[in-house]
Amino acid sequence: MVNELREMQDEVISIKRSITSSFHKCTLVRKDLTQFNAFIQKIGNDRELCFLACKKCEQNIQQALTVLGKSNNVLIIQEQSKTIPEQSKHNVRISSDIKETCGITNICVLPTGQVLVADWWNNNVKLLNQQYQVVSHCGVAAHAEDMCLITPSKVAVTVNDDDNNIHEVQFVTVNNSMLVTGRKLRFQHRCISTAHHEGDLFVTSGTALFKYTLGGKQVSKLYVDDSKEDSGKK
Structure with a gap:
């Protein structure tokens, strides 16, 4: 006792x-x-x-x-109706994941209703069908940080690992409900967030905002914050 x-x-x-x-x-x-x-x-x-x-x-x-404990392996879907918002939870962990916990850093909804999920902990991107079940996945070279839509079936994924000097944008295409990795762009600065606008790719390093062509050519450096401690990594 x-x-x-x-x-x-x-x-x-x-x-x-x-x-x-x-x-x-x-x-x-x-x-x-x-x-x-x-x-x-x-x-x-x-x-x-x-x-x-x-x-x-x-x-x-x-x-x-x-x-608040609302991340990890669970993707929370909230659907707004005219009266009451409905919420459902879906586990997106798969057997081949290297970690027990998923780190969902970004989601991207395709025009088809399928959903792409960037999993930071497991270094991969997952494709969910309209019932939010994982139907395909593909690995990336390091942590999947962010994601943006390039075409109705193609996304750009920022991939970053400071320890191993990996700073990339990986293009991933959805083909017949399968994920196919395409070309990648490599950079000297960190790749944290990204957005696509009128044929240009915007990438942030944590301290700077860059504008690139989809081929990886730098158009300009739009913004720099020199007050950050890691400004030398931009």
Whole structure:
């Protein structure tokens, strides 16, 4: 009985520490979101800053969802009806995943209704059918950071691994419900977020925003934040 009480006491202490840690994380995330909301109000019509703001907002939201325990292997789908929003959960982990946990960093909905999921932890991209079941997947060279639609059946995926100096954009095509990897673009700077607009590819490094052609030729460097500690990696 004494041992059981000690185990229960240890469990209570562990839970209290976990709650304290979660509360601290929530406080930090709330502060970041509040500051970011104030920043958004001041952007105006600056297109480049709007792009950066959207990407930063996605990162903040993903961080908040992670703190709230709404990431990992579960993809949460919310469908808005005229009356009540419906929400469903779908496990996207597959047997060949190298990690027990999935890290969903981005999703992309195709015109067909199929969904592409970027899995950071398992270095892959997964294709879900309209019932949100994984029907195909393909590996990438490192962590899948972000994804954007290039054509109705092709996406560009940013792939990054600082330790192994991997900074790429991998093109992936959906062909008959199968994922096919195509060409890749390699860069000297980190590849974190990406967007496609009027035939140009925009890539962020965490401290800078670059504009490229789809062939990988740099058109311009649109924005640089030299105040960041990792500005040397841009």
